[in-house]
Amino acid sequence: MFDFMFGTIFYGSYGLNNISISSLDILLAYIVTMIVSILVALILRLPLLPNKPYRYSFDVSALYPTPIIAIGILSIFLVLNYTFMYNGLILAIVIGVLSALFVKYLFDFVFPKPLNEDKGEDIDE
Amino acid sequence: MNEVIGIIIAAVLCWLNFVIVDTYFGLPEQPGVRGARIVGSDVEKRGGDIAGGFFQGNVLCSPDASAGTLIASIGFMLLGIPGGILAAFLVFIGNRLCADPGYAGTIGSLTATVIIFLTSFIGLKPEMFIVGMVIAILTIQGLDQVRASVVLGKIAKKFNRHARE
Numbered sequence: 001m002f003d004f005m006f007g008t009i010f011y012g013s014y015g016l017n018n019i020s021i022s023s024l025d026i027l028l029a030y031i032v033t034m035i036v037s038i039l040v041a042l043i044l045r046l047p048l049l050p051n052k053p054y055r056y057s058f059d060v061s062a063l064y065p066t067p068i069i070a071i072g073i074l075s076i077f078l079v080l081n082y083t084f085m086y087n088g089l090i091l092a093i094v095i096g097v098l099s100a101l102f103v104k105y106l107f108d109f110v111f112p113k114p115l116n117e118d119k120g121e122d123i124d125e
Numbered sequence: 126m127n128e129v130i131g132i133i134i135a136a137v138l139c140w141l142n143f144v145i146v147d148t149y150f151g152l153p154e155q156p157g158v159r160g161a162r163i164v165g166s167d168v169e170k171r172g173g174d175i176a177g178g179f180f181q182g183n184v185l186c187s188p189d190a191s192a193g194t195l196i197a198s199i200g201f202m203l204l205g206i207p208g209g210i211l212a213a214f215l216v217f218i219g220n221r222l223c224a225d226p227g228y229a230g231t232i233g234s235l236t237a238t239v240i241i242f243l244t245s246f247i248g249l250k251p252e253m254f255i256v257g258m259v260i261a262i263l264t265i266q267g268l269d270q271v272r273a274s275v276v277l278g279k280i281a282k283k284f285n286r287h288a289r290e
Contacts, residue, residue: 058226064228068213068217068231071210071214072211072215072217075210076211078207079207111221
């Protein structure tokens with residue numbers, strides 16, 4: 001972790017240089033974690049798409065935000081150069097499963113919906 | 126690449142990225158958060174366009190594609206492509222903390238990451254995108270809010286996302 005900080009601060013190297021697995025493995029880990037998170041979310045009976053209207057929906061679904069959370073958390077592990085076994089594949093699968101579980105069971109507890117569900121915080125005056 | 130030319134190109138790319146993504150995901154259509162309605166009606170009172178006003182209010186009040194582009198450039202500068210993806214995750218959390226149902230922030234930062242990665246092959250650096258994004262937001266919010274809102278309203282009409290349809 002401190003190698004990463006020194007590299008960033010003193011040598012001006014961008015973060016990809018700090019990751020010890022190859023870029024193909026990084027790409028594979030991202031794809032695996034997205035697919036696993038979507039599949040586990042579908043197994044947990046989350047809908048594939050949010051309710052209509054699509055663009056103003058607070059509902060969670062399998063396509064959004066599950067893969068976003070999964071790849072975001074995987075990025076934290078990658079830039080800290082913590083990639084466990086098999087070039088990060090185990091880590092990718094574990095993060096995919098955990099983020100799907102988080103979206104299904106904990107998401108509404110962590111980010112509660114606003115009182116007026118349809119229109120966000122906007123209140124007609 | 127020369128820094129000044131790079132910053133100008135980056136500013137144009139950032140402007141197009143966040144205006145197109147924001148307009149497509151319906152920022153001019155309705156105020157997603159409470160403050161956006163106040164900004165929009167105030168801009169309209171001063172002779173501007175209501176859809177452009179909603180756009181400016183949404184940009185001001187909650188993270189959307191403009192904040193996403195800025196944070197993605199900073200993340201890319203520090204951490205490379207994982208930094209850009211991390212920015213999308215952070216913008217999503219910010220959206221939910223603001224009680225904003227929008228999708229524009231996360232999608233905007235992911236597209237910004239792709240744009241920065243692709244243009245890095247022709248010599249544009251992520252630092253140029255940070256400066257360019259600040260300039261792009263200045264043209265929307267800082268120089269002349271009323272005229273900017275008229276331009277944004279015309280763009281919203283082209284995308285069929287105008288508030289008064």
